[in-house]
Amino acid sequence: MITARLYCFGYETPAQFENNARHGWDDEDSAAVWIAAASEEAALDWGRSIAEEFVSFLFKCDGKEGYSWAGENFASWIETDPNILAHALEFPAVSVGEMPDFNILSGRA
Template sequence: MRARWTEFGWAADWLPIGNDGAITDIDVSADINNLPSMLDKFLYRFGYETPSEFDSNSTHGTDFESSAACWIMAPSPADALIWGESIAQTFVTQLFNQAGRKAYSWREAQFASWVEDDPNIAEMLAGAPVVNLGESPDFDNFGLRP
């Protein structure tokens, strides 16, 4: 039998059956290093306000905003975006908690967030933290301290 990778996963070209009814002569010589990945690495970016930016924007009508980024291992850009929004909310909550303040809802504030598709920007941010779905980056090493 030859096993091959298809868009649906592993597929067998045929199953050799021995006299005893068992599958025989299975060849799984495919190079595991050349198999398509189930997960890809997506650069997630988001905007937010620090406590001081929040105060200035609320008091003086300014429009200060910061941004951050991390790589997310996910099956699709849509999955990376959804998980990234959770990371952004958690980050903002921790940022305000450490300042002894009540955090705003990052989602309700409708800050920009996206999966970056510009290869030049992705190259510039190659050193950003990498997380899997369900994980948060180490915010102390996020490029800023919440």
């Protein structure tokens, strides 16, 4: 059965990447996307693809390339806390195989 699951992930923006490297900080942001998938594993797999493409988008918009979200080992998970899920209705929703609008996800829209 296809079920919407809230995929959450941490990442760093290009500015955070530079500041973290320069100052030894560990500042990061997070984002979430509802993913309609047949299983939690399928949602996690597709969510990781979204995270990689999203962060790549952020770096390309900043004129930088070659950064890999997956290579930085940021956390990602399917949220199961009912209290969090009840308040997460504003996040974009996609199905496995679809990308969300990265302008919306980044707050650039």
